[in-house]
Amino acid sequence: MRILFIIDGLPGGGAEKVVLTLAEGMTTLGHEVSLFSLRNVCDYPIPSGIEYKIIQDDSRVFWRKVTEIKRRAKQLDDVIIKSQQAAGEFDLVFSNLHKTDRIVSQCRSIDRSKIWFCIHGIFSASYLGNKKGFSRWLKQRKITNVYQHKNIVGVSQAAIDDLINQFNITVKNSIEINNPFDIEGILKLASEPCPLAGSDYLIHVGRLHPNKRHDRLLKAYAKTQLPYPLILMGKGSDAYTEKLKSLADELGISEKVKFMGFCANPYPYIKHAKVLILSSDSEGFGNVLVESLICGTPVVSTNCPGGPSTILTGNLACGLSELNENSLAEKIILVCNHPPIIEEKTLMNYGIIPTALKYLSLANQ
Known part of the structure; x- marks a missing residue:
């Protein structure tokens, strides 16, 4: 199979390490694995045999923040289309970390049924902990829009339940898969x-x-x-x-x-x-x-x-x-x-x- 992992950079964090560990494991099993990073940041060695691409946003226009998600989704689509034209369609796509998920949710180059959004933490603690009133409501709405009716992988059932209950989300499919360890x-x-x-x-x-x-x-x-x-x-x-x-x-x-x-x-x-x-x-x-x-x-x-x-x-x-x-x-x-x-x-x-x-x-x- 052809597998694609997408992530917002590879600084020295836990989710990033999990992605690289999984990518290495799938390569060992004989699958073709691609890893697309949305920032030129990498504190880990890239396992051999993996197609690694950096899709960095170099826009410097004044309104770049307002248009960032759609612009970056288009950039990601372009790279995915070229990769699929060269080597065939991806069978599975795993999006990792919320910034990446926002971008991937706007992509149009991949069959939605093949995309799984990987939840590595307790979202309410990370994104709602210090917010109140309208600010809290707005953040909830934004997160709900990203994950509504999507395929979800959670590193724990608690991470999945938190996403569903705290953000009023109906998932398409969900599964708990604990993190891998070497x-x-x-x-x-x-x-x-x-x-x-x-x-x-x-x-x-x-x-x-x-x-x-x-x-x-x-x-x-x-x-x-x-x-x-x-x-x-x-x-x-x-x-x-x-x-x-x-x-x-x-x-x-x-x-x-x-x-x-x-x-x-x-x-x-x-x-x-x-x-x-x-x-x-x-x-x-x-x-x-x-x-x-x-x-x-x-x-x-x-x-x-x-x-x-x-x-x-x-x-x-x-x-x-x-x-x-x-x-x-x-x-x-x-x-x-x-x-x-x-x-x-x-x-x-x-x-x-x-x-x-x-x-x-x-x-x-």
Whole structure:
């Protein structure tokens, strides 16, 4: 089959990594894969064997913002038409991220039944969280217009339900497909040396952003009174980082909380940690939870809208906490003292090939 992925650039984000992982998996399975990027931004290596095109908008006219979506849809149509004339029609098209979805929804060069819009997060949290009144209503209407009667892939059922319920959308088809993971690659990276190996510590890996609720994490950690240090691995604004450091001071835990910043390979640190903690208000899926389990490290997570409850099932569900610091503290203590058994068989379902096959099966819908 011929498969097309479209995305608004490839900076170092989770959705971008998912797209490249899927593209590589489908190529491995013998399919022809094209990747069209709407910006000349790429922080990841492009897998070999993939047709990669950049469709950049160079318009500099004063009213370019007003006409951007239709103009860019026309640009994308032109490239798609040329590609299909040269190598045949695409059997499946996957649009990724909302800016891309707005553009793709205006395209006329592809059979609509072949297009699937991939939802990587909880839209109401991302797009409505700080809006009220008319501004909120207008944003809801714009999003509804993009996804109404479309084919939807959600990284979690919660992401699909949020889109349907919060934006009053009737989808044509919808399916939950969890994110893919390069299990062998993660294990290889996790085997690299770790300066903290041999010591007990807790870890949180993720960008320093208010939605991750580090304030809840710090308060819960203080309540546990555990002797293990807490490692915060991730980067955020200077203002937010200083706010967290001030809170750690207030809670009397500043000497035990270590801000490590961004790390290109966090897996050795995850592997040697006692527990990985996620304290978010919402997660599209929660990639770091699966990555931690692959590394053999148990996890504690708030049972927030998104993927945590999908990932932490069976005996792993002991690590799910309510959305407050008291419950989170209790679960941290519980999992530290009684870590659940992580079953390898369950993790295999997150592999690249099984996930790629689920996406490819959409050609039969």
